Amino acid sequence: MESNSGANDRIARIARHFLPQAEGDVCLRRSHCRAKGGAPGFKVAILGAAGGIGQPLAMLMKMNPLVSVLHLYDVVNTPGVTADISHMDTGAVVRGFLGQQQLADALTGVDLVIIPAGVPRKPGMTRDDLFNINAGIVKTLCEAIAKCCPKAIVNLISNPVNSTVPIAAEVFKRAGTYDPKRLLGVTMLDVVRANTFVAEVLGVDPRDVDVPVVGGHAGITILPLLSQVKPPFSFTPKEIEYLSDRIQNGGTEVVEAKAGAGSATLSMAYAAVKFADACLRALRGDAGIIECAYVASQVTELPFFASKARLGRGGVEEILPLGPLNDYEREGLEKAKKELAASIEKGISFIRK
Numbered sequence: 001m002e003s004n005s006g007a008n009d010r011i012a013r014i015a016r017h018f019l020p021q022a023e024g025d026v027c028l029r030r031s032h033c034r035a036k037g038g039a040p041g042f043k044v045a046i047l048g049a050a051g052g053i054g055q056p057l058a059m060l061m062k063m064n065p066l067v068s069v070l071h072l073y074d075v076v077n078t079p080g081v082t083a084d085i086s087h088m089d090t091g092a093v094v095r096g097f098l099g100q101q102q103l104a105d106a107l108t109g110v111d112l113v114i115i116p117a118g119v120p121r122k123p124g125m126t127r128d129d130l131f132n133i134n135a136g137i138v139k140t141l142c143e144a145i146a147k148c149c150p151k152a153i154v155n156l157i158s159n160p161v162n163s164t165v166p167i168a169a170e171v172f173k174r175a176g177t178y179d180p181k182r183l184l185g186v187t188m189l190d191v192v193r194a195n196t197f198v199a200e201v202l203g204v205d206p207r208d209v210d211v212p213v214v215g216g217h218a219g220i221t222i223l224p225l226l227s228q229v230k231p232p233f234s235f236t237p238k239e240i241e242y243l244s245d246r247i248q249n250g251g252t253e254v255v256e257a258k259a260g261a262g263s264a265t266l267s268m269a270y271a272a273v274k275f276a277d278a279c280l281r282a283l284r285g286d287a288g289i290i291e292c293a294y295v296a297s298q299v300t301e302l303p304f305f306a307s308k309a310r311l312g313r314g315g316v317e318e319i320l321p322l323g324p325l326n327d328y329e330r331e332g333l334e335k336a337k338k339e340l341a342a343s344i345e346k347g348i349s350f351i352r353k
């Protein structure tokens with residue numbers, strides 16, 4: 001039987017294999033992996049990779065043929081997650097990074113950074129209740145991005161997205177690296193939910209449904225434009241009430257069902273990968289990629305707003321107009337803007353204070 005110290009040595013050896021110890025070590029393994037990994041593609045980092053979203057997101061990104069190198073960073077547990085994911089026989093080479101001293105290595109040379117780091121909600125909390133903890137986490141991570149991969153596309157998932165995106169923008173501005181086209185708040189889960197719930201009402205396959213969801217990512221700031229649904233459909237006022245409420249409170253529905261064990265993780269990982277894949281296809285040069293995201297915007301008087309954006313090699317290449325809104329949506333837009341303005345201001349003043 002293996003002694004305790006033998007087992008510990010073996011675990012340490014395995015951990016060393018997945019975690020860079022010193023700069024020389026990093027370079028050696030990186031060139032080794034590139035030579036062996038072979039698959040051409042993009043280098044992607046997930047920050048918060050050991051979390052509820054991070055783990056399934058890492059698994060799904062390892063399955064994405066556009067990814068050649070996948071960096072998994074967290075402040076806990078990355079050796080285990082990395083060892084596990086690295087056994088999948090897909091093209092991407094996986095490397096783990098643990099703790100802030102390895103953050104720079106996790107980010108260097110990366111094309112796309114996906115950030116699900118931070119605490120999730122418990123029943124009775126709003127996303128804004130996460131601000132005090134998550135604002136600092138996002139600030140630290142974005143400072144490192146500004147130093148190590150200032151040209152990377154950033155997909156920000158950490159809540160409250162309505163405030164964390166303005167925080168990230170301010171950090172990048174301070175560092176002199178801000179490019180509004182490259183900073184995208186991930187609101188894809190709202191679209192995924194809207195497509196699912198609308199498909200249920202229409203009795204069709206959700207993959208055939210497209211609902212634009214604009215505004216932001218919290219309660220009444222989540223504004224589904226049901227008048228623009230594809231395939232076109234004329235909902236009754238009762239259906240509009242039901243669908244708007246379900247889409248706006250989809251996150252809370254999951255938080256309550258999980259009863260203290262966190263918020264949406266699996267559907268979020270799915271949505272994050274759907275969005276990241278769109279960003280990577282756009283980076284590759286594919287045309288006609290349009291997704292909803294919370295970005296710097298002139299669609300309204302607010303500096304940030306979620307709406308349909310055309311993605312390209314440089315990130316957001318064009319923000320599409322909102323299109324015709326009905327009275328119900330116009331009213332919803334006014335309410336959404338009021339709350340959004342306060343959340344944006346809160347994020348900006350967190351950095352400027």
Ligand SMILES: NC(=O)c1ccc[n+]([C@@H]2O[C@H](COP(=O)([O-])OP(=O)(O)OC[C@H]3O[C@@H](n4cnc5c(N)ncnc54)[C@H](O)[C@@H]3O)[C@@H](O)[C@H]2O)c1
Nearest residue numbers: 048050051052053075116117118119120157158159189268
């Ligand atoms: N945008 C969206 O649609 C959406 C959807 C679901 C959840 N979220 C948000 O995503 C965040 C993560 O949710 P979760 O369920 O994965 O939470 P989780 O607690 O399961 O995982 C978060 C991970 O972040 C890590 N972390 C904490 N501080 C860090 C730091 N400084 N650097 C790197 N990693 C750090 C933790 O160690 C943990 O592994 C929450 O803020 C949640 O509200 C957003």
Ligand SMILES: O=C(O)C[C@H](O)C(=O)O
Nearest residue numbers: 121159250251252263264
């Ligand atoms: O609701 C949450 O707190 C998590 C996330 O923003 C969601 O929409 O599921």
